[in-house]
Amino acid sequence: MSPQDPQKQENKTPHFAPLRMPIARRMQTGAVLAWVSAIAISLTLFLVLCTFKYMWPVVIAYLLWVLRFDQAPERGGRRVQWWRKRNIWTHFAQYFPMTLVKEAELDPSKNYIFGYHPHGIISMGAFCAFGTEGLNFSERFPGINPRLLTLQSNFQIPFYRDYIMAHGCASVSKSSCEHILNSGKGNSIVIVVGGAQESLATKPGTLDLTLKKRMGFIKLALVNGASLVPTLAFGENELYEVYSAKSTSRTYQLQQLLKRVSGFTVPMFNGRGVFNYGFGLLPRRKPVHIVVGKPIHVEKVEGSPTTEQLQDLQKKYIDEVLAIWDQYKDKYAIGRTQELQIIE
Secondary structure, eight states, X not given: OOTTHHHHHHHHSOOBOOSOOOHHHHHHHHXXXXXXXXXXXXXXXXXXXXXOGGGHHHHHHHHHIIIXXXXXXXXXXXXXXXXXXXXXXXXXXXXXXXXXXXXXXXXXXXXXXXXXXXXXXXXXXXXXXXXXXXXXXXXXXXXXXXXXXXXXXXGGSTTHHHHHHHXXXXXXXXXXHHHHHTSSTTEEEEEETTHHHHHTTOOTTOOEEOOTTOOHHHHHHXXXXXXXXXXXXXXXXXXXXXXXXXTTSHHHHHHHHHHHHHSOOOOEEEOBOSSBSSSSSBOOOOOEEEEEOOOBOOOOOSSSOOHHHHHHHHHHHHHHHHHHHHHHHHHHOTTOSSOOEEOX
């Protein structure tokens, strides 16, 4: 047996959390567990209600409301600020921990489109910074009211839809975006630009962005005269161990099929558990530094933007993303294995 073998065996040994742990760390883990489990909890609660026959009228009325009448996801959601300010979200931020780095003031009389990068597995940083007050966004950027946008399919999940709307989430559809941007001063949207495709490129030590083909948010900014704010989260890709599939493999083809059919896909990943550090769905305790860059002011265009206008604004945006990377990489991405890459 070689001298390295004992070390390999030690690494494979399950590493469990100690029984005695400071209450603060327990609360931090509980806060993250609550968010990661939100879909499972919502579906379980809904299915339990369905087992009681006397609850069927309520369940049917709720589903009719969701499927036929409720337009809130297309109208900015139903943001509940007191819930966003609960201490649970401070514990959430401290779990990693996360920090919010502010590069410039934002004029509350304007509307903004925050482009969040990278997607990671489930965009933990985007949720913490823009879906809660765990990082005191409202104090850092007074008068700016962000709506974190997500797929319309998330608003078809009973109870979960209402939960994420309380956090200020809304649909990422074009009509939803335009409604928010034109509903008053300071109202802004947050788009995780890379989407499902970028999540497949998630890998610790790297920052591969899907950005060149993303023209929708650029056009949205020009048509509505909304300023662009590039936002780069250092550490988002470090939260999970990801198993990349080759582009020729059946796994990758299955992931692409799921993305085409449903709009999202699921990379193969591993995190940690509640009572162990080796495997599970919880993210690893790795620091995440979310840099909110300088705004790129955009003049509203009449009619449809030209290709030249779109490309010019996209170049300005990409240049600003790269500037953020160059400024902070040696501070927040010390363990990187490569430089930021825009892969498509």
